[in-house]
Amino acid sequence: MSDKTSSAFIQVNNVWQEYGDQVVLERLNLNISEGEFCTLVGASGCGKSTFLRLLLGQERASRGEILLAGEPLAAEPDSSRGVVFQRYSVFPHLSVLDNVAIGLELPRSPLLGRLFGRAKREARDQAAQMLSKVGLGHALDKYPTQLSGGMQQRLAIAQALIMQPRVLLLDEPFGALDPGIRKDMHGLLLDLWRETRLTVFMVTHDLSEGFSLGTRLLVFDKVRVDPHAPNAFGARITYDIPLNSDRRATRAAVEALPPHITGNLQPAV
Amino acid sequence: MVDEKSVIHPTHYNADTREIAMRLINRHPNRPNRLFLVLLPFALLLFAYFMGSAQRLADNPNDKLLPSATQMVAAVDRLAFSEDKRSGKYLFWQDTSASLKRLGMGLGIAAVVGLCLGIAAGSLPLFGAPLSPLLTVLSMVPPLAILPILFISFGLGELSKVMLIVIGITPVLARDLEQRAREIPPELLIKAQTLGASTWTLILRVVLPHIMPRLLIALRLVLGSAWLFLIAAEAIASTDGLGYRIFLVRRYMAMDVILPYVAWITLLAWLMDLSLRQLARLCFPWYEGAKA
Numbered sequence: 001m002s003d004k005t006s007s008a009f010i011q012v013n014n015v016w017q018e019y020g021d022q023v024v025l026e027r028l029n030l031n032i033s034e035g036e037f038c039t040l041v042g043a044s045g046c047g048k049s050t051f052l053r054l055l056l057g058q059e060r061a062s063r064g065e066i067l068l069a070g071e072p073l074a075a076e077p078d079s080s081r082g083v084v085f086q087r088y089s090v091f092p093h094l095s096v097l098d099n100v101a102i103g104l105e106l107p108r109s110p111l112l113g114r115l116f117g118r119a120k121r122e123a124r125d126q127a128a129q130m131l132s133k134v135g136l137g138h139a140l141d142k143y144p145t146q147l148s149g150g151m152q153q154r155l156a157i158a159q160a161l162i163m164q165p166r167v168l169l170l171d172e173p174f175g176a177l178d179p180g181i182r183k184d185m186h187g188l189l190l191d192l193w194r195e196t197r198l199t200v201f202m203v204t205h206d207l208s209e210g211f212s213l214g215t216r217l218l219v220f221d222k223v224r225v226d227p228h229a230p231n232a233f234g235a236r237i238t239y240d241i242p243l244n245s246d247r248r249a250t251r252a253a254v255e256a257l258p259p260h261i262t263g264n265l266q267p268a269v
Numbered sequence: 270m271v272d273e274k275s276v277i278h279p280t281h282y283n284a285d286t287r288e289i290a291m292r293l294i295n296r297h298p299n300r301p302n303r304l305f306l307v308l309l310p311f312a313l314l315l316f317a318y319f320m321g322s323a324q325r326l327a328d329n330p331n332d333k334l335l336p337s338a339t340q341m342v343a344a345v346d347r348l349a350f351s352e353d354k355r356s357g358k359y360l361f362w363q364d365t366s367a368s369l370k371r372l373g374m375g376l377g378i379a380a381v382v383g384l385c386l387g388i389a390a391g392s393l394p395l396f397g398a399p400l401s402p403l404l405t406v407l408s409m410v411p412p413l414a415i416l417p418i419l420f421i422s423f424g425l426g427e428l429s430k431v432m433l434i435v436i437g438i439t440p441v442l443a444r445d446l447e448q449r450a451r452e453i454p455p456e457l458l459i460k461a462q463t464l465g466a467s468t469w470t471l472i473l474r475v476v477l478p479h480i481m482p483r484l485l486i487a488l489r490l491v492l493g494s495a496w497l498f499l500i501a502a503e504a505i506a507s508t509d510g511l512g513y514r515i516f517l518v519r520r521y522m523a524m525d526v527i528l529p530y531v532a533w534i535t536l537l538a539w540l541m542d543l544s545l546r547q548l549a550r551l552c553f554p555w556y557e558g559a560k561a
Contacts, residue, residue, distance in 0.1 A: 056459065056463075058459055076462065077459050077462035077463045078462065078463065078465075079463060079464065079465040081463060082463055083459065083460065083463050085456045085460075087454075087456070088454035088456035088457055088460075089456060089460060090460075091457060091460075091461075091475065092555050092556075093478040093479060093553070093555050093556070102461075102464060102474060103464040103465065105474075106461070106464050106465040106466045106467075106470050106474065107464075107465035109470070110467060110469075110470065111469075112470070112473065113466065113469075113470030113471075113473045113474040114474065143554070143555045144555075145555065145557070159460070159464070160463070163463065163464060163465065165463070
């Protein structure tokens with residue numbers, strides 16, 4: 001047991017989330033190892049997104065604690081955790097290229113929040129590479145409003161990944177997309193996940209999406225319901241299902257290889 | 270597949286019947302009609318004025334209330350294109366430059382202060398808690414009521430006139446921009462934090478660019494009040510300025526001067542509005558509200 005907890009990348013210990021009288025989450029306990037792709041499903045209003053906000057640091061748990069690599073999670077969003085929302089994920093006032101380059105500019109320029117000259121060119125080159133990886137290489141100078149919904153979400157993913165976060169949080173990222181485009185996005189997301197050591201949490205309403213993408217499916221549901229006080233009890237994780245064991249195994253095998261080999265292998269995987 | 274257009278606009282009527290049968294809210298003027306409709310009220314106003322003017326001047330050639338076009342042109346020529354005998358200056362242009370200087374300074378200071386206050390109150394909860402109610406109360410103070418206080422504390426010079434404009438419009442600007450800052454989707458602010466922004470760089474690179482087009486729009490909306498405060502201040506204590514001139518010649522019932530001045534002020538205000546709108550469109554092409 002102690003071995004298991006020490007190896008966990010994210011530990012959720014007895015977490016409760018309450019807003020006044022309303023209990024949203026109760027007694028959550030989870031151990032997530034690095035590189036896991038967790039999909040979060042459940043009925044509307046059952047606390048999936050609340051759990052994601054806790055992981056993001058947008059909210060603080062009323063009780064319990066969440067540890068990231070053994071350290072308590074920072075109480076505000078930071079660059080260790082990337083996020084893609086269903087809407088408003090990209091900056092409407094920046095071009096596609098600058099939307100990604102801003103992630104390189106902000107941490108390096110604490111005074112003005114922007115780079116100049118060579119540093120700026122380098123940041124833009126790096127951003128352009130990331131954008132061509134997600135298939136937006138042709139739209140660098142456009143504004144987000146000129147992009148379709150699917151392209152905006154590609155942009156949001158590129159923007160999150162340029163920071164090389166350890167955790168990627170996705171809040172129904174494809175909820176507003178057409179089925180065909182959604183399928184393309186699944187492929188893109190899985191490719192990116194295979195290439196990096198990302199731990200992904202994805203909230204979705206689409207059960208089949210949850211099953212096909214995740215290596216672990218977490219179902220949020222209320223165990224206890226008091227019909228006279230519907231808010232008295234919160235949701236727990238009722239099912240925790242390991243999925244797609246082949247992908248999980250492939251990944252474990254790749255990680256077991258010495259680094260000088262994996263360095264060459266990873267782009268091909 | 271049903272052709273949507275044919276559903277919305279049935280084609281089995283002839284054109285006239287179709288137009289008339291349609292609800293008023295669905296009838297739009299076409300291009301030449303629109304131009305006609307735009308010009309019509311202006312033409313009617315001018316026509317009514319000159320009719321009235323001709324009527325009164327026919328009854329009494331010395332009538333001063335509704336001067337004719339010739340009289341107004343003569344007055345403009347006297348003030349704008351010939352030197353003033355006493356000061357040796359072209360009064361019309363001197364008035365214009367004095368007024369525009371005051372207005373520009375007032376608007377500029379108010380914009381900067383309003384922007385800072387609005388952003389502080391709208392995006393920093395610790396600053397918003399004390400600022401927000403204060404701004405609400407301050408914006409209720411009628412600026413003209415404190416004009417005597419301004420004259421007492423800032424003297425009768427330029428400062429008190431500029432201050433009246435600043436005090437009059439800053440709270441309005443600040444409150445509007447505070448509201449706009451609050452309306453920025455929280456997702457964007459969180460996203461910026463995950464991209465490594467500090468409070469300062471977040472304001473600089475996310476909040477400020479979002480607020481700037483709103484500032485230009487807010488400035489357009491307060492232009493009218495700014496002119497009001499300017500002319501009020503000039504009317505009471507000044508030695509030049511458009512408002513000063515109007516209130517000076519009022520003593521001689523010189524409508525031939527007042528009316529061109531009013532038209533000139535209107536034109537200036539309209540041009541300022543237009544240039545602010547163009548500026549917003551040029552500088553913030555991503556901002557959809559700028560097109561309005």
